Amino acid sequence: MKRADRLLFRGMLLYSSLVLIMLLALVYIAQLVAKSSGPGHGVWSMTRLLSYTALQLPDVAYDLIPLALLLGALVWMSILSGHSEVIALRMLGWSVWRLEQPLLLVGVLGAGLMFALGEWVIPVTSPAAEAMWANADEPGAGFHNMGTQGLWLRYGAQIIQIGAVGDGGKILQNLHIAWVHQGMVGVDAMTTASAAVFKAGHWSLRNVQIFAITPDQIRVTRVAEMPWSVPLLPDTLRSFAHPTRTMTLLTLWQSYRDLQSGALNMNRVALAFWRRVSYPWVGLVMILLAVPFVTRNPRGGGLAARIMAGLVLGLGFHFLTEMSGYISVSGGIPPLAATVLPIVFFAVVAGLLHRFT
Numbered sequence: 001m002k003r004a005d006r007l008l009f010r011g012m013l014l015y016s017s018l019v020l021i022m023l024l025a026l027v028y029i030a031q032l033v034a035k036s037s038g039p040g041h042g043v044w045s046m047t048r049l050l051s052y053t054a055l056q057l058p059d060v061a062y063d064l065i066p067l068a069l070l071l072g073a074l075v076w077m078s079i080l081s082g083h084s085e086v087i088a089l090r091m092l093g094w095s096v097w098r099l100e101q102p103l104l105l106v107g108v109l110g111a112g113l114m115f116a117l118g119e120w121v122i123p124v125t126s127p128a129a130e131a132m133w134a135n136a137d138e139p140g141a142g143f144h145n146m147g148t149q150g151l152w153l154r155y156g157a158q159i160i161q162i163g164a165v166g167d168g169g170k171i172l173q174n175l176h177i178a179w180v181h182q183g184m185v186g187v188d189a190m191t192t193a194s195a196a197v198f199k200a201g202h203w204s205l206r207n208v209q210i211f212a213i214t215p216d217q218i219r220v221t222r223v224a225e226m227p228w229s230v231p232l233l234p235d236t237l238r239s240f241a242h243p244t245r246t247m248t249l250l251t252l253w254q255s256y257r258d259l260q261s262g263a264l265n266m267n268r269v270a271l272a273f274w275r276r277v278s279y280p281w282v283g284l285v286m287i288l289l290a291v292p293f294v295t296r297n298p299r300g301g302g303l304a305a306r307i308m309a310g311l312v313l314g315l316g317f318h319f320l321t322e323m324s325g326y327i328s329v330s331g332g333i334p335p336l337a338a339t340v341l342p343i344v345f346f347a348v349v350a351g352l353l354h355r356f357t
Contacts, residue, residue, distance in 0.1 A: 005101070011079070013109070015072040017068075019067075019068040020072075024064065027057070031056060052132050055125045055128050056125070056126070058122050059126050059245060062114055062118060062245075066110070066283040067314040069286050070310050070313060072106075074290045078294055081294055086294070096291055096295055096357050107284040107286075114279070114280035114283075123248055126245060146164060151165070157179050157181075158177055158179060158230065159180060160176075160177050160230070161176040161177075162174070171195060171198070175191075175205065176190070176191075177192075178190055178191075188213060189210060192211075193228075195207070204227055207224065235254070244272035249276050249277070256273045271328050271335040274338075275321075277339075278340065281343075285347050290310065292350070293306070296357050317342060320342040324338040324339075324342055325338055
């Protein structure tokens with residue numbers, strides 16, 4: 001590695017690290033203020049608050065590393081431009097791509113750090129933080145409430161609403177099942193159950209009420225327990241017991257494969273899998289955006305203006321990613337397309353900047 005390469009690499013590593021540390025410190029302080037009142041139950045001391053907030057930092061770092069790489073590249077290249085190093089290297093025949101190579105090595109290190117966080121750190125720290133907030137005895141214990149709307153699934157003529165998932169996907173709570181006509185033009189029956197239990201390879205409903213709907217009347221039948229024929233496996237439902245961010249890439253792939261090959265197709269898991277594969281490489285695209293942004297006009301604009309532009313680019317990418325994710329979960333576009341399209345868009349912008357630099 002040449003002396004100029006070492007200079008570019010070390011500066012990029014230093015400033016990206018400093019930006020990441022500053023962003024994490026700001027988030028840490030904000031979280032301390034936001035969570036200082038505690039969960040509203042149990043003992044919530046300062047030590048517990050500091051530990052809880054620290055356990056959330058790996059999850060935050062995973063999201064902030066691409067932005068730190070973008071801002072680090074903008075800051076370092078702006079400093080070099082201010083001292084004419086960039087102009088000198090360009091006069092020596094260095095292309096924009098040649099300038100980017102040492103910086104991209106730092107981007108690869110950032111991608112590796114993100115993979116390490118997603119695979120080995122966040123699956124441990126995030127459930128531990130959730131358990132601490134809930135005052136649970138162990139991470140992941142108890143039920144995961146699916147919110148006011150519940151978890152909605154469909155299998156054949158059944159439309160299923162699940163209130164909570166627990167015991168590794170083997171117990172479901174607060175179920176509502178609608179049996180609909182073909183084409184969903186009417187409802188034949190409604191079934192409610194306080195719980196569903198998976199034993200010996202089969203599901204059974206507990207405390208069941210069946211509302212049979214006819215043109216003349218609604219007949220109500222109550223039973224303590226009845227079999228439930230639906231090809232839902234606990235391994236698949238386990239993915240709903242915890243947020244997808246706490247799942248390893250292998251677990252996401254297994255859940256994604258089971259859902260794609262079965263009768264149920266959940267874009268939520270597929271979207272999380274493809275994001276886990278692609279998101280660590282976003283930092284490289286951000287570096288490819290930052291370098292030509294500075295080198296096109298080395299003397300134009302100050303450092304503050306370039307940092308502001310970098311923040312706008314980062315927020316723009318986050319907005320596009322979130323919007324495409326929402327559209328994908330609702331069934332508008334495939335999860336793979338929702339993940340790749342924002343990255344491709346910014347990669348095309350970076351390519352155009354390179355072309356005219």
